[in-house]
Amino acid sequence: xxRDALLELQEYDLWANKRWLAALANMPDPAVAEQIxxxxxxxxxxxxxxxxxxxxxxxxxxxxxxxxxxLFEAWRDVLQHGDPNAFVSRERDGEVHFHMLSEVAHHVFNxxxxxxxxxxxxADAAGFEDFPETDLIRFYREKASP
Numbered sequence: 001x002x003r004d005a006l007l008e009l010q011e012y013d014l015w016a017n018k019r020w021l022a023a024l025a026n027m028p029d030p031a032v033a034e035q036i037x038x039x040x041x042x043x044x045x046x047x048x049x050x051x052x053x054x055x056x057x058x059x060x061x062x063x064x065x066x067x068x069x070x071l072f073e074a075w076r077d078v079l080q081h082g083d084p085n086a087f088v089s090r091e092r093d094g095e096v097h098f099h100m101l102s103e104v105a106h107h108v109f110n111x112x113x114x115x116x117x118x119x120x121x122x123a124d125a126a127g128f129e130d131f132p133e134t135d136l137i138r139f140y141r142e143k144a145s146p
Contacts, residue, residue, distance in 0.1 A: 006084060006102060006106065011139075015142075016139070019134050021064055024037055027126075027128065044071045045057060052078065083101065088104055
């Protein structure tokens with residue numbers, strides 16, 4: 001995936017996260033919705049720690065909006081200055097895995113999409129219809145509108 005494609009995917013992720021953040025308090029079970037949203041941010045944080053190093057990544061302590069924006073800026077810096085084809089290593093369960101930066105970033109943003117779908121499913125199951133539509137095609141339409 002090219003740097004420009006990753007940067008655009010990151011913009012989409014932020015666009016969608018902002019919409020869901022605004023809707024969390026109105027969800028049928030706001031506490032569960034906030035846990036899922038927090039999980040999106042924690043995953044971004046953890047993978048940022050893999051890409052950089054744990055010592056370089058600030059802990060998540062701010063409110064959701066501040067965390068979201070700080071993580072956006074940190075990932076933006078990595079994507080603008082890092083080599084998308086550079087390999088990143090991660091140890092898990094005693095095994096070392098290698099992935100290109102582009103794969104890690106793509107995973108992080110896809111992970112957010114997955115869990116926003118999770119939020120949508122919870123809303124649907126509760127009969128709650130006042131949730132944001134955050135399909136990628138809507139992002140493209142809004143981006144193209146003057």
